Amino acid sequence: MAFELPALPYAHDALEPHIDTQTMQIHHGKHHAGYTTNLNNAIAGTDLEGKSIEDILGGLNMNNMAVRNNGGGYYNHCLFWEVMGPNGGGAPTGALADAINAAFGSFEGFKDQFSKAAATRFGSGWAWLCVKDGKLDICSTPNQDNPLMPGIGCGGTPILGLDVWEHAYYLHYQNRRPEYIEHFFNVINWDEVARRFNS
Ligand code: MN3
DSSP: OOOOOOOOSSOTTTTTTTSOHHHHHHIIIIIIHHHHHHHHHHHTTSTTTTSOHHHHHHTOOTTOHHHHHHHHHHHHHHHHHHTBOTTOOSOOOHHHHHHHHHHHSSHHHHHHHHHHHHHHOOSSEEEEEEEETTEEEEEEEETTOOTTSTTOSSOSEEEEEEEOSGGGTHHHHTTOHHHHHHHHTTTBOHHHHHHHHHO
16 A cells, blocks of 8 residues: 555645645645655565554654655645645634643744744754644754654644745745745644644
8 A cells, every 4th residue: 555645635726825826736746746656665565564654754763764754755745735725824713722822822922933933944844833742832843854753852743834845935935934934824724733633
């Protein structure tokens, strides 16, 4: 059972004007597709074949760069597409909102910390909102690493992730990463983030 590139849960132009159509086409159809193919090639014939992506990443040998980079890339983008949506934005409600207020003081406090984590990640990587024992934390990782991997120093289960690789924003925003980050908040699918938090 090989991993498959999941279909986008919305049209390529659905996140306009915040994330442009061509970026979505290349990011999903080329980059994510590439990670998926390369992950399958890296695990073919090994004892990782047939395992879930969560099990593969959770038990990862961090020296296995092919699985680290491509397994991370596969998982991270699967999450990324789902936590965005055309009717996104606003602020969460319910238990997730309570947990955000408890951890960061307010939604604005969360937004500031998450934006800072995304803006200050040097080079390529991701910003994360993670949950561990019901508590929220913000961190960032380089390249395609993520909080599921062992010893990453950024623990818990990611419930929101933001890709800050240049391929995620350069066509539309060029070097203006902070502007991309600001616009990301207009497409966050808080219903999906809450679903992940509650499970
Ligand atoms: Mn990417």
